[in-house]
Amino acid sequence: MIIKYIERQSPLHSLNPLSKLWAVAAYSVSLFLIDTLAFQALGLAAIVAADCAIGSTKLRLFLFSRFLLGLAGSIFIMQVLFTSSGHLWLTVPLHWFRIAVTDLGVLKGILMALRFLNVILLGSVFVATTDPVALVYSMMKAGVPYRYGFMVLTMMRFIPLFESEMTVVSDAQKMRGLEVDRGGVRKLLLSIRYTILPLVVSALRKSEILALSMEGRAFGYRRTRTFLTTDCYSLADRALITASIAAFVLLLTFCLLGWLPPRLPN
Amino acid sequence: MRAFTDILPAEKTIPTQTLAPCSVISFRDVCFSFSSRSDFALKNINLDIFQGEFVIITGPSGCGKSTLAAAMAGFIPQGIQGILQGEITINGRSTKAGDLSSLAVQASLCQQDPEAQLCTLRVSDEVAFGPENLGLPVYEVIRRLKEALSATNSGHLMDRSIFNLSGGEKQRVAISSMLAMQSDVVILDEPTSSLDPESAQEVFSAIQSLRLQRNITIVVIEHRLDRLLKMADRLIVMEAGRIAMDGNPGETYKRYLEIMDRGIQGRHLTRYRKTATPKADDEVINVRDLQYSCHNHKVLQNVSFSARKGELIGIIGPNGSGKTTFLNCLAGLCHPSSGLIRVAGGNVAKARVSEMARSIGFVFQNPNHQIFENTVSAEVMFACRNLKLSRERSEYCARMTMNEYGILQYAQDNPLMLSYGEKRRLNICAILPHNPGIILLDEPFIGQDISNTERIMEDLVHLRDSGKTLLIVSHDMDRVFRDCDRIVFFKGGSILVDETPSKAIDAIRNLGAYHFLPDRYFHDH
Numbered sequence: 001m002i003i004k005y006i007e008r009q010s011p012l013h014s015l016n017p018l019s020k021l022w023a024v025a026a027y028s029v030s031l032f033l034i035d036t037l038a039f040q041a042l043g044l045a046a047i048v049a050a051d052c053a054i055g056s057t058k059l060r061l062f063l064f065s066r067f068l069l070g071l072a073g074s075i076f077i078m079q080v081l082f083t084s085s086g087h088l089w090l091t092v093p094l095h096w097f098r099i100a101v102t103d104l105g106v107l108k109g110i111l112m113a114l115r116f117l118n119v120i121l122l123g124s125v126f127v128a129t130t131d132p133v134a135l136v137y138s139m140m141k142a143g144v145p146y147r148y149g150f151m152v153l154t155m156m157r158f159i160p161l162f163e164s165e166m167t168v169v170s171d172a173q174k175m176r177g178l179e180v181d182r183g184g185v186r187k188l189l190l191s192i193r194y195t196i197l198p199l200v201v202s203a204l205r206k207s208e209i210l211a212l213s214m215e216g217r218a219f220g221y222r223r224t225r226t227f228l229t230t231d232c233y234s235l236a237d238r239a240l241i242t243a244s245i246a247a248f249v250l251l252l253t254f255c256l257l258g259w260l261p262p263r264l265p266n
Numbered sequence: 267m268r269a270f271t272d273i274l275p276a277e278k279t280i281p282t283q284t285l286a287p288c289s290v291i292s293f294r295d296v297c298f299s300f301s302s303r304s305d306f307a308l309k310n311i312n313l314d315i316f317q318g319e320f321v322i323i324t325g326p327s328g329c330g331k332s333t334l335a336a337a338m339a340g341f342i343p344q345g346i347q348g349i350l351q352g353e354i355t356i357n358g359r360s361t362k363a364g365d366l367s368s369l370a371v372q373a374s375l376c377q378q379d380p381e382a383q384l385c386t387l388r389v390s391d392e393v394a395f396g397p398e399n400l401g402l403p404v405y406e407v408i409r410r411l412k413e414a415l416s417a418t419n420s421g422h423l424m425d426r427s428i429f430n431l432s433g434g435e436k437q438r439v440a441i442s443s444m445l446a447m448q449s450d451v452v453i454l455d456e457p458t459s460s461l462d463p464e465s466a467q468e469v470f471s472a473i474q475s476l477r478l479q480r481n482i483t484i485v486v487i488e489h490r491l492d493r494l495l496k497m498a499d500r501l502i503v504m505e506a507g508r509i510a511m512d513g514n515p516g517e518t519y520k521r522y523l524e525i526m527d528r529g530i531q532g533r534h535l536t537r538y539r540k541t542a543t544p545k546a547d548d549e550v551i552n553v554r555d556l557q558y559s560c561h562n563h564k565v566l567q568n569v570s571f572s573a574r575k576g577e578l579i580g581i582i583g584p585n586g587s588g589k590t591t592f593l594n595c596l597a598g599l600c601h602p603s604s605g606l607i608r609v610a611g612g613n614v615a616k617a618r619v620s621e622m623a624r625s626i627g628f629v630f631q632n633p634n635h636q637i638f639e640n641t642v643s644a645e646v647m648f649a650c651r652n653l654k655l656s657r658e659r660s661e662y663c664a665r666m667t668m669n670e671y672g673i674l675q676y677a678q679d680n681p682l683m684l685s686y687g688e689k690r691r692l693n694i695c696a697i698l699p700h701n702p703g704i705i706l707l708d709e710p711f712i713g714q715d716i717s718n719t720e721r722i723m724e725d726l727v728h729l730r731d732s733g734k735t736l737l738i739v740s741h742d743m744d745r746v747f748r749d750c751d752r753i754v755f756f757k758g759g760s761i762l763v764d765e766t767p768s769k770a771i772d773a774i775r776n777l778g779a780y781h782f783l784p785d786r787y788f789h790d791h
Binding site for chain 1: 279335339341345349366367368370371374375377378381382383384385386387388390391394395396397398399400401402403404407408411427428429443444447530545559595597599618619622623624626627630632634635637638648649652653682696697700
C-alpha cells in the first residue's frame, strides 16, 4: 500500500511543511534516545490519534494492515530470538539447538517493535498531510539552493510521465507478440532490454527539451530568485518550531549529561 | 520528389513587411551543423524579421525549421552544440555573446512538446517560473502571471495541477509561460501538432489575441496552415536547410501547394482505387454495448460498432473523448467494464494480447515508443520472431515489405537514426510481415509534413485495397474525410456519428462540432 499526500482540511494539513519537518526531526531523535516502554507507547498512541484525526480511510487501513503489523511482529520475534542476556523465562528446545527467551529479550522486542511502528506511522502522517511541492518550495525559500529544489520538482513532474510511457512501451511489445509472462526469465530480460531503449531515448529527448525550456526562461540567471508566494508561519507553526528546537536542545543536553533513562544492554 | 530549390527561380519574393521600422532578428550568411561530420542543417540563411511581424515558417520534415527556430531564440549556439558560421542577432545583439538565460528576455521559444517543457506541478508556478528567475518583485511576478494567462484565455487554469490539464490546456500554459518573460519575440514550434481541431483553434485564437493586444513579433512553425494563414504577415518555406520561399502568405502558400502537388502526383493517385464494397458477412470487428471506466471515470459508454473486411475507418473527436481507449479495448490492452468485443471471430476478453497480435497490428502515437531493435531489418522481423514464424518466411516478407515502403536501403542502419517520417513508415512496415488482417493506427500523421502525410495515407489506402481493415485515429480532418470509407465521431466516450464521409459532414454539422469538419466546410461557419 502506497501512502501519498491526501488533500483535505485538517489542523495538521494547515501547518507549514517546514514546521512539521522540524517536529518530525525532533520526535525521531527522541525515539532513538529515550529507551523506555512508556515513552514509546505514549508516542505511538499520540501518532495513532493524529492518524485517526486526519480521517483518511487509507491511512487507517495502513495503520492496521497485516503488512505493518506483521513487520512489527517479526522485529519483536527477532529480538526475542537473538537476545540471550537477562533473566531466563523459558527455553524452547528444537532439534539442533534451543531458544532461550529472556525478560530483556521480550522488553527489547516490544521496544523495537514500538519504535518501528512509531517511525513508520510518523512518516505516513507527515507524507499524508504535507504537499510535497509545498515542502520543496518551503525548503528553497528557507535557503536550500533553488537548483537542488528544482531537481526534486522536475523528478516529481517526470516520474508519472515515465510510468505512463513504460505502459505504452510494454503494450507496444505485447502488440508485436512479445509475451513476458510466458517466456520465463529470458523473455523477462528481453522485455527489460526492449523497454529500456525506448525509455532512454524518450528520457534523453525530454531532458534536453526541459533543460532548454528552463534555461530559456532564465533559470540560473541570478544566484537567488523570487518566489511567487511567501511562506506563512501561524502561531501554531511558531509554537511547534519552538517546541521542537527546545526538545532537541534538551535531549542533546540530557544525553551529554547522562540524565536520560538508561539504555537497555545489548 | 524534387527539391523546391530545383524548381524555383533563385530570387526570393520581397517580404510584404520590409517597410517595418527595424529588424528584431537578423541572420547573415548563417550555416549550422550539429557536428563536424554531419551535413549543414542550416545553409546560407539570410533573413530579417521585423518588429511586430507575424511570420509562419513551414516546409518538409527535417528541412531545418526547428533548427532555425532554435537559432532565432539563441538556443544555437548557447544550448545546442555545433558548428555555427555567420552572425545571428536579436535586437542588434549577437547570440554568441552572453548566455541563454540572458537572451531569454529578448526571445522566447515554445518547443514542440508541451508536456516535456513544463517543469513545475502547478499552472501558476509554471507561468511565474521565468519572472521568478529574473528576480522580479513579487507584485511584478503576479502582474505578469495574470497578464500572460489572460492573453491565452487561460486565467481559469491558474490554480490547476499540470497533471490534470488536457493537451490543449498544456500548450496554452506553455505559451503563457513564455509570454510571461515579456520578450520582444515569441517563437512557437508546431504549437498544435498533437491537438484536436478545437484545441488547435483555441491556441490560434490565443495567438491572434496576443497580436491584437501587443506589438510583439510572433514566429510560428507549423504544417497545418489553413486556419493560421489569415493571421500572418509573411510565410517562409524552407527546404533542405535553405529558405526556398519568403513572401505574402496567400501567394506563397499557393505556390508551395502547387510544388507539393507536383511532387506527390503520379506517385499515389494511381493506387487510389477502391476494391469491391465490403459485404456484411465480412464483419471482422463487432463491439456491443462497450463500457470502460478508469479511476471511477467513465471513458467509454455504450459503444457499439462494427467493421468489415477492406474498410478504412477514420475515428475523430476531441482529445480525451475515448478514441485511443477504444483502440486499446479492441486490441485487448484495456479490459472493458462490460460489453462484448469480437475481433476476427474471437472474443477479445478471452484472448491473450500477444495472441491478438496475430490478427491485429497496432501503430502507436509516438514512433520512438515502438522501436526496439538495433537495425531496421531486425525491427521489421521483431513480431515474426515473437510469433515464431519460420525464419526464411519472415526474412522474405520483411524484405518485401521494406522494399515496398522504401526503407530497404536502411536495412542494416539503426532505426533511431531515421528521420521522423521514415520512422513512422518503419512503424507501419514493422506490423505487416506477419500479415495481420486488422490495423489500428493512433495519430499516424502527427509531426509529419504534407508529403509524408500523403505518403502514409497512400500506404494505408493500399493496405485497405489489399483487403485489410484499418481504423485510424486522426485530427487531420481533410485527409480522413477525403480517404476514409466511414467516419466515426467520438465525444464524451460515446460514438455520436458513424456514417460515410458525406453523411458524416451533415451529422457533425448538426451537432455543432464545426471544428471537426474538413477545412472548407469549417470556413463556411
